[in-house]
Amino acid sequence: MPMKTAQQYEDSLRKLKLKVYLQGELVDNPVDHPIIRPSMNSVKMTYALAEDPQYAELMTATSHLTGNKINRFCHLHRSTDDLVKKVKMQRLLGQKTAACFQRCVGMDAINAVDSVTFEMDKKLGTNYHERFTKFLLMMQEEDLTVDGAMTDPKGDRGLAPSKQDDPDLYVHVVEKREDGIVVRGAKAHQTGAVNSHWILIMPTISMGKDDADYAVSFVAPADAEGIFYIYGRQSCDTRKLEGGDIDVGNRQFGGHEALMVFDNVFIPWEHVFMCGEYEFSGLLVERFAGYHRQSYGGCKVGVGDVLIGAAALAADYNGAHKASHVKDKLIEMVHLNETLYACGIACSAEGYKTASGTYLIDLLLANVCKQNVTRFPYEIARLAEDIAGGLMVTMPSEKDLRHPEIGKIVEKYLRGVAGVPTEYRMRILRLIENLTLGTAAVGYRTESMHGAGSPQAQRIMIARQGNIEQKKELAKAIAGIPLK
Amino acid sequence: MTENMRTISINFCGGCNPRIDCGRLAAEVRHALDKQGCKVLVNQADADFVVFLSGCTANCAWRYGDSDRPQAIVAGASLDSFALGENELAAEIINRVSDYFAKLENHLPG
Numbered sequence: 105m106p107m108k109t110a111q112q113y114e115d116s117l118r119k120l121k122l123k124v125y126l127q128g129e130l131v132d133n134p135v136d137h138p139i140i141r142p143s144m145n146s147v148k149m150t151y152a153l154a155e156d157p158q159y160a161e162l163m164t165a166t167s168h169l170t171g172n173k174i175n176r177f178c179h180l181h182r183s184t185d186d187l188v189k190k191v192k193m194q195r196l197l198g199q200k201t202a203a204c205f206q207r208c209v210g211m212d213a214i215n216a217v218d219s220v221t222f223e224m225d226k227k228l229g230t231n232y233h234e235r236f237t238k239f240l241l242m243m244q245e246e247d248l249t250v251d252g253a254m255t256d257p258k259g260d261r262g263l264a265p266s267k268q269d270d271p272d273l274y275v276h277v278v279e280k281r282e283d284g285i286v287v288r289g290a291k292a293h294q295t296g297a298v299n300s301h302w303i304l305i306m307p308t309i310s311m312g313k314d315d316a317d318y319a320v321s322f323v324a325p326a327d328a329e330g331i332f333y334i335y336g337r338q339s340c341d342t343r344k345l346e347g348g349d350i351d352v353g354n355r356q357f358g359g360h361e362a363l364m365v366f367d368n369v370f371i372p373w374e375h376v377f378m379c380g381e382y383e384f385s386g387l388l389v390e391r392f393a394g395y396h397r398q399s400y401g402g403c404k405v406g407v408g409d410v411l412i413g414a415a416a417l418a419a420d421y422n423g424a425h426k427a428s429h430v431k432d433k434l435i436e437m438v439h440l441n442e443t444l445y446a447c448g449i450a451c452s453a454e455g456y457k458t459a460s461g462t463y464l465i466d467l468l469l470a471n472v473c474k475q476n477v478t479r480f481p482y483e484i485a486r487l488a489e490d491i492a493g494g495l496m497v498t499m500p501s502e503k504d505l506r507h508p509e510i511g512k513i514v515e516k517y518l519r520g521v522a523g524v525p526t527e528y529r530m531r532i533l534r535l536i537e538n539l540t541l542g543t544a545a546v547g548y549r550t551e552s553m554h555g556a557g558s559p560q561a562q563r564i565m566i567a568r569q570g571n572i573e574q575k576k577e578l579a580k581a582i583a584g585i586p587l588k
Numbered sequence: 589m590t591e592n593m594r595t596i597s598i599n600f601c602g603g604c605n606p607r608i609d610c611g612r613l614a615a616e617v618r619h620a621l622d623k624q625g626c627k628v629l630v631n632q633a634d635a636d637f638v639v640f641l642s643g644c645t646a647n648c649a650w651r652y653g654d655s656d657r658p659q660a661i662v663a664g665a666s667l668d669s670f671a672l673g674e675n676e677l678a679a680e681i682i683n684r685v686s687d688y689f690a691k692l693e694n695h696l697p698g
């Protein structure tokens with residue numbers, strides 16, 4: 105069964121024995137928990153759209169291992185065309201969910217681990233790539249959602265993993281056995297962890313010899329013995345417990361992050377893809393981060409499309425839509441959003457084949473893409489807030505609107521243009537609030553800043569790839585200065 | 589030039605945004621192969637061996653090139669998808685070409 109239906113995905117999650125803490129309590133049934141459920145719906149959409157022939161071209165691909173039709177989230181990119189389709193798929197899903205649909209981190213992780221294990225084996229004579237390929241086959245055949253886990257808590261950022269006061273601040277090997285390894289530590293900010301079947305762990309930084317125990321990559325079932333999750337809080341999250349559907353802004357979809365803890369977890373050798381080869385940790389980080397920086401040129405743009413649409417509707421509903429500055433602001437939002445998309449497409453179109461046959465994006469352009477993502481969504485959000493007006497943050501609640509007496513007052517005084525129900529206006533303003541300040545702002549704003557690496561991480565890569573020396577030579581040639 | 593002189597073509601990408609010095613690399617390769625008695629051509633798809641030489645990983649020489657001849661692909665600082673230092677490229681390309689012709693002469697599978 106190479107592709108699960110959306111319902112089969114939900115059912116498969118119910119079978120997992122995940123240990124999840126949320127606001128200090130162990131969650132009995134994560135799938136139906138009102139705070140978690142919208143994020144599950146977002147991942148479920150990655151299965152639902154793959155079932156729909158209308159979206160098959162973007163949502164599905166042909167496995168290079170089996171020739172079967174598979175969900176693109178389980179696919180290794182075999183061409184630049186695949187890289188471009190990945191970005192388009194992410195834009196589509198951003199449009200359909202207006203949230204983080206979480207499944208990309210695993211897709212980016214498998215693509216990075218594939219090429220790095222291949223090159224590691226060629227150089228060191230290890231057999232990680234074969235193990236990885238077996239896992240990939242299972243992932244494709246069972247249409248699994250895999251969490252890509254890179255970021256460690258990191259403690260003192262000025263110290264290497266092996267120099268931290270507490271050795272567990274980076275995931276590390278505490279025991280090597282004949283049949284496998286035992287690992288301890290944690291991964292922070294894990295997108296979609298609680299909606300995943302498996303997790304794929306990677307080191308978070310380039311490491312040296314002293315950090316060899318920390319240079320570890322492996323897969324584990326999400327409910328493996330010793331793994332537990334502490335669910336990340338989002339602003340306005342408890343609105344989901346109130347029962348209404350206006351104040352949440354986006355009643356159906358959301359995203360989530362969690363702290364993932366490894367309390368002496370046993371990993372059999374067949375699931376280990378790096379163990380001590382510290383000299384390859386940097387390459388793995390660079391490639392995973394590169395793919396994920398490309399991803400944002402799709403997903404954030406899709407969410408941006410919804411936000412621009414919401415701002416335009418807010419203007420329609422309050423009668424300001426004909427004002428030239430409003431039109432101009434909407435144009436600017438589109439310009440910024442499409443610039444992000446252009447970067448996502450460009451780094452894909454300029455992608456290239458690695459030794460394993462899997463295609464990698466152009467790393468300079470992917471880093472430029474993400475650097476823009478650390479800025480433009482903030483400006484798009486600022487313009488959306490400008491157009492929305494102050495009511496977006498001062499508006500009474502849905503309960504007030506539904507109240508038998510004051511409801512009429514809310515209805516009367518919150519009305520914009522005649523003919524548009526007040527409720528519509530409230531819904532659109534709540535959606536803008538959700539994306540710019542509420543639960544979805546985690547994905548649209550702060551994740552745009554830090555997800556796939558904080559801005560400085562891209563600047564380091566841009567400095568490394570920017571080829572300033574060649575540019576100097578170009579200038580010398582034009583200015584009549586002798587060349588090197 | 590003798591009848592059975594080996595021909596090697598260096599096929600360039602276009603050179604818009606190179607991250608390695610393609611001109612210098614091509615000159616080094618040409619010089620070494622000339623000395624080995626090969627005939628070095630440029631931008632020919634039907635030489636005995638083709639070196640695709642792209643200045644960056646976009647790999648336009650190969651991507652838009654059309655040749656089914658035995659080949660080596662340089663795309664930025666990499667040879668056949670393995671990362672190398674820019675200074676190592678010329679020697680590795682020459683090894684690759686020499687190995688291929690040596691195998692051919694010994695009738696070994698390429």
Ligand SMILES: Cc1cc2nc3c(=O)[nH]c(=O)nc-3n(C[C@H](O)[C@H](O)[C@H](O)COP(=O)(O)OP(=O)(O)OC[C@H]3O[C@@H](n4cnc5c(N)ncnc54)[C@H](O)[C@@H]3O)c2cc1C
Nearest residue numbers: 209252253254255261293294295551554555556557558560
């Ligand atoms: C919503 C969200 C979702 C995410 N999802 C995932 C996921 O699914 N999987 C995953 O693995 N990760 C995920 N991440 C993690 C993301 O990659 C990290 O947030 C990012 O790498 C920054 O790390 P940090 O949050 O620990 O920030 P910090 O390391 O605390 O950085 C804060 C600031 O300090 C600076 N800084 C840090 N260290 C140094 C140093 N040594 N020298 C100089 N300056 C320094 C940074 O540049 C930054 O400006 C997610 C993050 C967010 C916000």
Ligand code: SF4
Nearest residue numbers: 204205206208399403
């Ligand atoms: S932030 Fe974007 S790329 Fe990352 S998992 Fe969420 S939707 Fe995918």
